[in-house]
Amino acid sequence: MDSEIAFDFSPGFIIYKSGRIERLTGETIVPSSLTPHNGVVSKDVVYSPGDNLSVRVFLPEKAAKTGEKLPLLVYFHGGAFIIETPFSPTYHTFLTTAVSASDCIAVSVDYQRQPEHPIPIPYDNSWTSLKWVFTHIAGCGPENWLNKHADFSKVFLAGDSAGANIAHHMTMRAAKEKLSPELSDSGISGIILVHPYFWSKTPVDDKETTDVTKRSRSEVLWKIASPNSKDGVDDPLINVVQLESVDISGLGCGKVLVMVAELDLLVRQDWCYAAKLERSGWMGEVEVMETKGESHVFHLKNPDTQKAHELVKKFASFIKGVM
DSSP states (O other): OTTOEEEEETTTEEEETTSOEEEOSSOOOOOOOSSOBTTEEEEEEEEEGGGTEEEEEEEEHHHHHHOOOEEEEEEEOOSTTTSOOTTSHHHHHHHHHHHHHHTOEEEEEOOOOTTTSOTTHHHHHHHHHHHHHGGGTTSOSSOHHHHHHEEEEEEEEEEETHHHHHHHHHHHHHTTSOSOTTOSSOOOOEEEEESOOOOOSSOSSTTSOOOHHHHHHHHHHHHHHOTTOTTGGGSTTTOOSSOTTOOOTTOSSSEEEEEEETTOTTHHHHHHHHHHHHHTTOOSEEEEEEETTOOTTHHHHSTTSHHHHHHHHHHHHHHHTOO
């Protein structure tokens, strides 16, 4: 029967044995608006007509009046590849706040979600979105805000959780494949990984949880997102940190900010990612910001707290060039 539950990940989602998914959060849509909110205006633009995928573009209102060039942020939302969109209250609010604080123009990317569109589809969508963004590098792309306001010498990728995982993989790919014929390098200045979603079959170090229930729950999440992965959570898309065969020395940017939360299940993976990057031979600069006493994506769940404000302040200072 359709009511029989296969996986219950409330309050996020439920998957039934029939294969039907019921998303319990992240489905509400906040419309974009040319009326400023927190000094920021927004609009939705289709980047992949064939898949009916859009980005939400955010711009400080004052820049719209002056025509100044601003750093460009491309953001990938989280949600375990399964829930949330750029148009939800959670991500509309965060991007509005981040753009206001960072004084940048931002592109928040919609990608196809699992289980309807299994991995690697979200990575392919995300690469398509980046290619679309870089069609504006010479000022003659399809979206005027990007033509007029994006400074392509200051491009930053960012994301939280699954979106941070995507940002890492896009930056690796950009070092190998040109995003634009106009580029002599990856075109990416830096990345911000907020509580990035990396995992492995066995603990990454002796400080990571060995709790069987917690670890198996994480494995099930990845299995839902990537049912065709023969290695499970030891797939190199998710096990970026522990697998020696995964070389991240070619990361295509000059600086990285990794944000971790002390009580997050992923905290050891994220610390070890930064450590692996440092010892890999990568020539850039990596910094870790840890928030004590907080758990996974706390800043999205409780955006008005002091610690959430501190996270946004650090996020903004990275984009502004202050490490």
